[in-house]
Amino acid sequence: MKYEGLDLLNNHFLNKGTAFTKEERKENHIEGLLPPFVQTLDQQVEQAYENYSNKDTFLAKRMYLMDLFNENVTLFYKLFSQHVNEFMPVVYDPTIADTIENYSHLFLDPQNAAFLSIDDQDDIEASLKNASAGRDIKLIVVTDGEGILGIGDWGVQGVDISVGKLMVYTVAAGVDPKSVLPVVLDVGTNRKELLADDLYMGNHHERVTGDKYYNFVDKFVETAENLFPDMYLHFEDFGRSNAANILNKYKDNILTFNDDIQGTGIITLAGILGALNISKEKLTDQVYLSFGAGTAGAGITKRIFDAMVEEGLSEDEARKHFYLVDKQGLLFDDTEDLTPEQKPFTRKRSEFTNADELTNLEAVVKAVHPTILVGTSTQPGTFTEAVIKEMAAHTERPIIFPLSNPTKLAEAKAEDLLKWTDGKALIATGIPVEPVEYNGVTYHIGQANNALVYPGLGLGSMAVNAKILSDGMINKAAHSLGGIVDPTQPGAAVLPPVSQLDKFSMTVANGVAQQAIDEKLTTATDAKKAVADLKWEPKY
Ligand SMILES: NC(=O)c1ccc[n+]([C@@H]2O[C@H](COP(=O)([O-])OP(=O)(O)OC[C@H]3O[C@@H](n4cnc5c(N)ncnc54)[C@H](O)[C@@H]3O)[C@@H](O)[C@H]2O)c1
Ligand SMILES: O=C(O)C[C@H](O)C(=O)O
């Protein structure tokens, strides 16, 4: 189909705005619809950046960028790619949390998402077709909005996380924006303030659960697979009781990925390997404490456990290195309400003389002397001075990752962690943090956010159209981020900087694609070529 006239200007994939040449304007019947001076893409970028810079708040900046995306996708990505470090917290986490919380009130444009309602299941196929509009979809990010970051259930408003994650795929790894589709499954919401809000745009009823819920997810997966057989299906921010179930159901049959379980596992393992590269300690000597053992916490624990087994420990030996703390305190084998993912990592009360007192983080840290403390609890400020000083008293270089997002939910601030440990802590945070000056050293803080790996992992998997996402491919991604940071520099970060996101996303993609070839999960034979062929660049 050929677009011309206003239809062309209104198609944000094809629109070049003021960069349409005189000839193109004539040929496409848009002469007179634009100011006469023909701009280059670089001039458009300069103008857009000026506009962006004049906005006072992150929210206003994000709204401006979303408008720009809705106008002209190429210009949006050219601009974004030139300011990755600056724009990531605006396009993505943490500002995205504000737009999700206020989505129904800020709403201007559906941004090409597919909105699938559990109350209109007969529309699934038509909706996916309408939203894709004939495009060859290779990547879907889907959410049901129940476990958005650490801010919980936001119903249909969670659609912004699908939109935002996809933008990161493109800017980081060059996934073609025409090949992606954000999807939200609206199964209701349990957030009372949304249900009571006349302007709330989702289904005004409580979440549907059980068989009806799982059948709906199934119907979506089946329909999407039929319509887009080469698709990579990324699940994001499902609730704790569903995320792992869904992953386990599909992971051996289709090319699918759960970001919170697998993506977070990869980036945290990469961060720990980076930290150990600085401290020159061995992974198999570490004692690991997960504070908050939900979707992300349990997913990370399993990934670190697998890495210890790979490094030669038996499963039984490896298990002894792990402790999980959740709402109930230290998790024991007789603790009530354990999730299936927590059970393998519970401890026995008989291991402790004071088991009944191990109901808070400080008591557990005193009892088990962790060398690694990872926070995925959604509980801000819980890595207190007392907890951290106790930890640091028993290990030379404590590895401390407060990963809860957005900013307001982080378990601790990097600068406090450095102060309380006299600069010894090896830190990664979930959100971007400016370098911290302490005692004359500039400490760079690694960002253990799954955004550092899921784009490359996805591009590599899609490039070779792998049958499934295997543990080997996941493992490869985790080991692809080393070698970029110089660990001998004082204050070195445990992970590579976001400013090099495009560069290391390629390393991840090439490694993952090669691993798929080695495991015979694809008919492709040349990983680098496949990745390079799929990569998109913002240009006219
Ligand atoms: N940095 C990253 O890349 C990344 C990735 C995924 C998740 N996260 C963050 O991790 C956090 C958790 O996400 P999730 O998807 O695992 O959510 P989740 O709801 O599945 O897990 C949260 C867990 O914390 C537990 N918890 C609640 N209060 C607690 C308390 N007082 N003490 C101990 N545990 C407590 C809950 O019971 C639950 O098991 C969120 O803030 C999210 O933004 C970060
Ligand atoms: O979205 C993020 O910033 C990371 C992660 O997926 C989360 O849920 O917090």
Ligand SMILES: [Mn+2]
């Ligand atoms: Mn998430």
